[in-house]
Amino acid sequence: MPETTRHAERNAATRYGNRPTMKDVAARAGVGLKTVSRVVNGEPGVTPETERRVQEAIDALGFRRNDSARVLRKGRTASIGLVLEDLADPFYGPLSRAVEEVARANGALLINGSSAEDPDREQELVLALCARRVDGLVVIPAGDDHRYLEPELKAGVATVFVDRPAGQIDADVVLSDNFGGARDGVAHLIAHGHRRIGFIGDMPRIHTAAERLRGYRAAMEDAGIPVEDTWMSLGVTDPERVRRAAEEMLSGPDPVTAVFAGNNRVTVTVVRVLAEHTRRVALVGFDDIELADLLQPGVTVVAQDAAALGRTAAERLFRQLDGTLVTPERIELPTRLITRGSGELPPAD
Amino acid sequence: MPETTRHAERNAATRYGNRPTMKDVAARAGVGLKTVSRVVNGEPGVTPETERRVQEAIDALGFRRNDSARVLRKGRTASIGLVLEDLADPFYGPLSRAVEEVARANGALLINGSSAEDPDREQELVLALCARRVDGLVVIPAGDDHRYLEPELKAGVATVFVDRPAGQIDADVVLSDNFGGARDGVAHLIAHGHRRIGFIGDMPRIHTAAERLRGYRAAMEDAGIPVEDTWMSLGVTDPERVRRAAEEMLSGPDPVTAVFAGNNRVTVTVVRVLAEHTRRVALVGFDDIELADLLQPGVTVVAQDAAALGRTAAERLFRQLDGTLVTPERIELPTRLITRGSGELPPAD
DNA sequence: TAGAGCCTGGACAACGTTGTCAGATGCGGG
DNA sequence: CCCGCATCTGACAACGTTGTCCAGGCTCTA
Numbered sequence: 001m002p003e004t005t006r007h008a009e010r011n012a013a014t015r016y017g018n019r020p021t022m023k024d025v026a027a028r029a030g031v032g033l034k035t036v037s038r039v040v041n042g043e044p045g046v047t048p049e050t051e052r053r054v055q056e057a058i059d060a061l062g063f064r065r066n067d068s069a070r071v072l073r074k075g076r077t078a079s080i081g082l083v084l085e086d087l088a089d090p091f092y093g094p095l096s097r098a099v100e101e102v103a104r105a106n107g108a109l110l111i112n113g114s115s116a117e118d119p120d121r122e123q124e125l126v127l128a129l130c131a132r133r134v135d136g137l138v139v140i141p142a143g144d145d146h147r148y149l150e151p152e153l154k155a156g157v158a159t160v161f162v163d164r165p166a167g168q169i170d171a172d173v174v175l176s177d178n179f180g181g182a183r184d185g186v187a188h189l190i191a192h193g194h195r196r197i198g199f200i201g202d203m204p205r206i207h208t209a210a211e212r213l214r215g216y217r218a219a220m221e222d223a224g225i226p227v228e229d230t231w232m233s234l235g236v237t238d239p240e241r242v243r244r245a246a247e248e249m250l251s252g253p254d255p256v257t258a259v260f261a262g263n264n265r266v267t268v269t270v271v272r273v274l275a276e277h278t279r280r281v282a283l284v285g286f287d288d289i290e291l292a293d294l295l296q297p298g299v300t301v302v303a304q305d306a307a308a309l310g311r312t313a314a315e316r317l318f319r320q321l322d323g324t325l326v327t328p329e330r331i332e333l334p335t336r337l338i339t340r341g342s343g344e345l346p347p348a349d
Numbered sequence: 350m351p352e353t354t355r356h357a358e359r360n361a362a363t364r365y366g367n368r369p370t371m372k373d374v375a376a377r378a379g380v381g382l383k384t385v386s387r388v389v390n391g392e393p394g395v396t397p398e399t400e401r402r403v404q405e406a407i408d409a410l411g412f413r414r415n416d417s418a419r420v421l422r423k424g425r426t427a428s429i430g431l432v433l434e435d436l437a438d439p440f441y442g443p444l445s446r447a448v449e450e451v452a453r454a455n456g457a458l459l460i461n462g463s464s465a466e467d468p469d470r471e472q473e474l475v476l477a478l479c480a481r482r483v484d485g486l487v488v489i490p491a492g493d494d495h496r497y498l499e500p501e502l503k504a505g506v507a508t509v510f511v512d513r514p515a516g517q518i519d520a521d522v523v524l525s526d527n528f529g530g531a532r533d534g535v536a537h538l539i540a541h542g543h544r545r546i547g548f549i550g551d552m553p554r555i556h557t558a559a560e561r562l563r564g565y566r567a568a569m570e571d572a573g574i575p576v577e578d579t580w581m582s583l584g585v586t587d588p589e590r591v592r593r594a595a596e597e598m599l600s601g602p603d604p605v606t607a608v609f610a611g612n613n614r615v616t617v618t619v620v621r622v623l624a625e626h627t628r629r630v631a632l633v634g635f636d637d638i639e640l641a642d643l644l645q646p647g648v649t650v651v652a653q654d655a656a657a658l659g660r661t662a663a664e665r666l667f668r669q670l671d672g673t674l675v676t677p678e679r680i681e682l683p684t685r686l687i688t689r690g691s692g693e694l695p696p697a698d
Numbered sequence: 699t700a701g702a703g704c705c706t707g708g709a710c711a712a713c714g715t716t717g718t719c720a721g722a723t724g725c726g727g728g
Numbered sequence: 729c730c731c732g733c734a735t736c737t738g739a740c741a742a743c744g745t746t747g748t749c750c751a752g753g754c755t756c757t758a
Binding site for chain 3: 370371372382383386389390414415416417418419420421422423
């Protein structure tokens with residue numbers, strides 16, 4: 001076997017397709033390894049002439065610093081992880097973007113993953129991110145037990161939960177006032193004369209869903225209205241189930257006169273169902289939706305500020321990394337009732 | 350200075366907050382370094398008893414493999430980069446998600462970045478991703494000169510462009526039939542009796558915008574309708590400009606009777622403007638928008654399949670990494686005209 | 699002109715992992 | 729009882745970078 005195909009060399013060759021390293025640059029420029037490092041990182045202590053020679057070699061070879069090695073040496077990856085439910089959900093788009101902007105401002109990249117609302121997948125993703133040694137994590141939890149994160153937290157991985165609190169561990173969390181928002185939304189319907197009000201929401205194991213349900217119940221109780229079981233429907237919020245739930249509430253001898261929709265997906269489906277009915281049913285939805293103002297009637301919603309959630313969480317994350325922040329806190333952002341017509345319809349019976 | 354605070358040790362201590370390494374695990378389990386590696390990676394050649402001891406040490410210490418070191422050694426990061434325009438744009442949500450799913454199926458993580466339609470920022474992002482040694486890149490280009498990628502391509506970074514082709518280099522690209530879609534959409538308006546048709550689109554330096562404009566012109570020419578300059582408006586698609594453009598086309602002595610909206614953002618704004626007008630103006634938009642069917646009238650659109658774009662691109666990427674694919678290709682996905690009413694309105698004059 | 703001090707450049711180790719290879723151990727057969 | 733073989737284990741180098749430290753050359757002053 002000729003010398004040029006010894007194992008090490010063959011490995012290196014198949015590796016990054018023969019990417020040049022600082023060593024190669026140093027050899028070509030006729031300088032030491034560290035000098036190249038200095039030029040690459042803009043460190044002082046290199047004469048212009050030397051720098052020119054090094055830069056020339058870099059350009060000629062198409063050298064690009066290998067950040068994996070750098071990370072290994074420095075201990076910081078300058079990247080943060082974002083685990084959310086579904087990147088395709090319009091609610092998470094602005095949230096992700098906000099997190100990304102803050103990351104960018106702090107010189108970090110964003111690694112993204114969708115848990116698809118599956119706790120196992122969430123854990124798998126989070127741990128994969130920890131193995132990459134992301135500096136921090138922004139997590140929209142799917143599960144309700146995050147003890148698996150304890151070793152990571154202890155090891156110094158900054159972590160902020162968003163939209164829903166962590167389970168079984170003490171961690172920063174940024175969320176909307178789901179309870180208050182839902183309560184206000186339902187109270188709005190009550191104020192417009194409704195008593196039989198339906199609630200269609202997500203599975204109650206999801207914190208936001210439970211809180212919104214609690215808000216609904218509180219508003220009803222405040223008004224002295226006993227809630228009937230048939231008015232509430234909790235479960236996955238795919239169109240089929242929501243449609244069935246809505247149809248059910250709207251039919252029967254004592255149909256609801258108004259519906260509170262527990263999230264954006266529910267709202268959209270309910271709007272569709274209502275459009276097929278002649279009877280006018282009032283509607284308030286949680287989460288704003290695009291074009292809500294252009295529908296007939298406009299859709300009244302309890303809006304949360306997704307971008308603010310993301311921004312706040314990411315900023316807290318970097319303050320944790322600074323060392324500025326130590327004690328985990330729970331931050332609740334207010335919601336805003338936007339009236340557009342659908343919530344102001346009077347009871348139709 | 351006491352021995353325990355020598356530089357190396359202090360560094361290690363401040364590093365990942367004292368994360369245990371394989372060495373620590375090996376020491377605790379009383380085995381060799383490589384044996385730990387074998388257990389962690391499920392390699393054969395370890396007796397059950399030894400494995401148990403090692404596993405115990407791992408759990409006790411909360412050890413998690415450092416993938417940075419692994420990457421450095423193995424040369425593959427098992428991650429791909431996705432550079433797009435704006436994560437918050439509803440068009441890119443499903444696209445990202447599709448890319449992520451394919452990445453996941455191939456055991457890779459997704460690093461995400463928004464270029465904000467700024468070529469410099471695109472380049473900065475792409476090069477940062479290359480420095481991380483992502484295995485591949487899915488890029489929705491903002492710029493039109495991608496020669497800066499040449500060394501990376503040569504070094505074996507798999508690359509697929511989406512939605513718009515790369516500039517000045519030969520690379521895989523997956524895009525929609527923007528020309529054909531726009532032509533069909535405009536032809537649809539012509540078929541319903543319109544002649545004075547406005548076009549509001551993005552800056553023509555953006556490939557999709559240029560193609561759609563070309564489609565518009567082609568449809569008009571096919572119908573023998575000379576296009577007037579005042580019917581076309583190209584530029585940034587923020588609401589203010591689009592609103593002004595629409596108002597202009599709809600006023601004056603010879604207003605347009607129909608509008609072709611060049612992308613989802615334009616469509617939304619135009620819908621708003623039209624809602625304020627009493628005269629009924631026909632509308633066809635490029636890109637589907639949520640709730641388009643529930644507006645009065647429903648919005649007729651030329652829909653592209655964002656998820657399919659993402660999926661196709663990501664699959665090609667991994668086939669490049671397999672070595673299955675070599676020659677760059679241009680793949681064009683068809684668009685679909687969805688008629689809902691707004692495009693079928695007759696001319697109002 | 700010699701000595702002090704500064705500036706530039708380079709040798710070397712270390713980061714945590716994995717691939718290679720050789721050594722140790724145990725077992726069975728001659 | 730010893731040898732050979734298979735199996736399991738561990739020492740060591742290498743991946744590409746950065747931090748430390750020292751050597752050598754230069755300038756400036758006395």
